[in-house]
Amino acid sequence: MMLPALAVLAAVSVVPFISLIVMSFSSVKLLGGVGMTLLGLGNWTAVLTDSQTWHAWLVTIEFFVLAVGMEMIFGTIFALILNSLRRARSIAFSLVLLPMFLAPITVGLLGNYLLDPTIGLYSWVLRVVGLLPAGHSLLGQQSTALLAVATLDAWQWIPLVTLIVLAGLSSVNPSVLEAASVDGAGYVRTLYSIVFPTIAPVLLVALLVRSMDAIRYYDIVKITTGGGPANASWVISLQLNEKVQATSLDGITTLIGQASVIGITMLVFTTIIANLFVRVLDRRGLTR
């Protein structure tokens, strides 16, 4: 039964994956037909000795921790709040769910619009309450740019985690949480000992999906900060795109080989992270 799906999957992933590896050892030309010449390790040394690559990785990891962290933590908190509602739970839940239906590009543009220092609603609100000095922009400051783009991502994807956690909570007997919530410590303990183990497998799917997307995160950062200011939000996918776009002086050879190297390192990194999560969180043999 698995065959048709696996065949399709292989067609759209194995061939590109192999070409990715071959290209990483080649110089690739596009004009006049795609062509490759073997180059050896040139692309690898060029990428791995480039300090910009390492900077991009550092920013990516920061972004990853910020965004995925916010999504998991606030997603869970949102779910707990919704779950404890007695009235209007259904309508509140529907509204909280909305951001995840937006296109990332719309989220990025909306972020630009709301945080615009001149006409942005949120910039205005922050100014009025005194959190943002006049004329400053969250996306334009080195100290806040990465946090701002991570928050945009979190705004969009907290709902997915909320949805999943809420689903998990619905399978927990309400009286268990009700009884536990009389004292705070018992509440947290109950969450930890009963609720989380129950929802762990689906939470794992959420965590994996979000992690993968956080590492290759591109649309929002490209349209908002473009990696700046001063490279503060220069994530690895921007570095990769930069190389995809690059041409050498003759106009024929591209740097797609170097882009492939970055692509492979991103795959390796994602694999490691994913394995780690599976190991830590998967208690029920989903992958065993």
Next chain:
Amino acid sequence: MNDAPGAMSRRTVLQGAGLGLMALSLAGCTSNATNATAGTAGKGGWKQFSGTTINFISENTAPSAAIAANSKPFTDLTGIKVNITQMQLSDLVQKVKLDMSSGSSQYHVIYADPYQVLAPLSGGLTDLAPLVKNPSYPKVEKGLSDFIALDAAGRFLDKDKLFALPYDCPTMIWMYRKDLFDKYHDRMKRDLGFDPTPSGSITWEQYYQIADWFNKNGKADVPYGTGHQAKQHDSLQCDFSNVLWAYGGDYFAGSEIGTLGSQKPGESDLTSSEAVAAATFYQKLLGIAHPSSTSWDWDGLGSAFAAGQIAMCPNWHEYAASNEKSLPGKVAYSILPTGPKRSANNWGGTGIGINANAKDKELGAAWLFANWATSPDTQLMTLASKVGGGTPTRTSVYDLPQVKKNEQRPSTMPNMLTAAAVLEAWKPEHIGLRPKVATWNQLDTIVYTELSKMLAGSSSPQATMSSMARQFDQVNK
């Protein structure tokens, strides 16, 4: 290629053409003189590809918006249907590159940005020179010499080949709040010791002083004196380049790199004392600019200016149309301030070319479209268009009485309020041309990334320019 740099050689390269206008034209009115004299358009030949459909891929520019909104005149004239796909430049470059690599042509007419498309991908574009001469096609009306900046927008390396016809020509000029400059004129003059009215004779140093004066004295009308497009983005490089050239610095030493481009630009010239002085000044200027400058590209800057956040800024002249909507009658234009060397005004024009994979009917239809879209009549149409409002790349259009009339308020062609400034800016001694090399995409990123670091205070002007130069040389080695 690197012969005799300097103003004189640039002047000879960019010799003027046109009716009473110093327009940037191909060095060779000579080589194309035959076509230039051919002049008037034959009405014949327009219908020969009736029924063909072609695709035009363009950046989201004013003329494309105007043509997209109304391509009927072209279809009526030729019977050719044209689909216009508009997207951001970086997406466009990727699509064009993939399309050219495929050996077929999904897009026949290509918006060929001189730096991102023409220089790296000229091998994938059709040489238009034979089409210009081919008698079975309608003539290029008024000839090639009528075009502004034909070399910069249309050629690469080889003067005998033509890859694109100039299609738009946004240029960076000085836009300022005339109402505020009038209001404070006497006080400023007294306080600063010079007449602050914007013109090419104001220096960048004086620009700084004016901005500073507004910061201190103009708060009631405008929060900041100056604003800049200093986001980590192409725009930062564009903004800085004006200052760099004004101070006598440049990216490379060669003189033809801005017009015909080069495949051997040599080592970067960015460590020159002029370049470092420019960076030092730029850092100082941004220090008193609107603090949101680091989050603005040209768009953010444009809307901040229109919203009354700043008294003046350097920006692309096509923002005049939206200025006139938000601040009717209150904005005026000049060429940019002068540095120790000159007033330099970054030219951002682009031509449209034809995919080399386009064949037969599609090639013919694409050529008819390119010819039509850049013709004086069409340029006049887009100039007057409500959605577009681009600016003509034909000197003859600027001389039309109905265009001249609109250079003054009340104007139905608000972009023409900048005409005096841009015509001055296009003079060889004032135009700023970025290096046309295939690696520009990478170099551009290096420039704006390093500048962004400098503006954030993490590196000195000296270190910034050396770092840029080092990376330039590595990319071009």
Next chain:
Amino acid sequence: MSDTAVTAKSYRATIAGVLAVVIVLWSVVPLLWMLLTAFKPQTAINTSTPVLAFAPTLENFIRLFTGGNSIGPYILNSVLASVGSTVIAVGLGTMAGYGLSRWKSRAKGNLSFWIISTRMAPIAAVIVPLFVIFRQFGLINSVPGLIVAYLTFNLPFAIWLMSAFFAEVPTALQEAAQIDGCNKWQAFRLVVLPTTLPGMIATAVLCTVFSWNDYAFATAFSGPESQTLPMSAGSLITQTGTDWGQLCALGIITVLPMIVIGLLVRRHLVTGMSMGAVTGE
């Protein structure tokens, strides 16, 4: 005792209520602002203090549907591409997910990891090889091409999610059905499948959302005849000013179908997700 308990209870309910208002505002204010802006005239958008009182206009929507770049055809392309991709992904994914959940082999872990790993590839890096393959099969600038491109992320997601759902269905259920005379396929179709229906719906909705919202693949592979809705967002950021009114109108048009679908099947989303969470042991 009971008095304090009641007080504590209502106190907690109040806190929960206040927090709920906060999180609802956090989630919907940007969307409401987008909705308002879509009906604003230009003059009410470019203001440094937010404007709430304005004469609503349909101008922004009208402009999206008129002129040479009317978004009408893009809507159709978007619908075809995302529905096509979802149907195939959920169809194949359900079968494969079931197979995977019932497969007993040492290699299962590796296989399942490989499946999900195909979703990890950075899109920009695989665009060139995919472009070459697509060209071979004539998939460039076509809706089928987009469907295939979207399978690269939807199919692994569907397999992975469905196998989690099937893992919850006790094998005993199927065995019982087979004892009752069903063959394996009938047992799957008539007994196992219906129990995972909410899960399938949840998967389908998420797949639709992912493909509907894609920008990267659409930009690279679609052409004049297969442009999708999110792509037109890119074309509204012009060199002479971003038209926020039109962008917001486009944002509303783009998100509305997803919101409608999502909320219609909201109940199934929760049940679907909770299926994966119910302890089957």
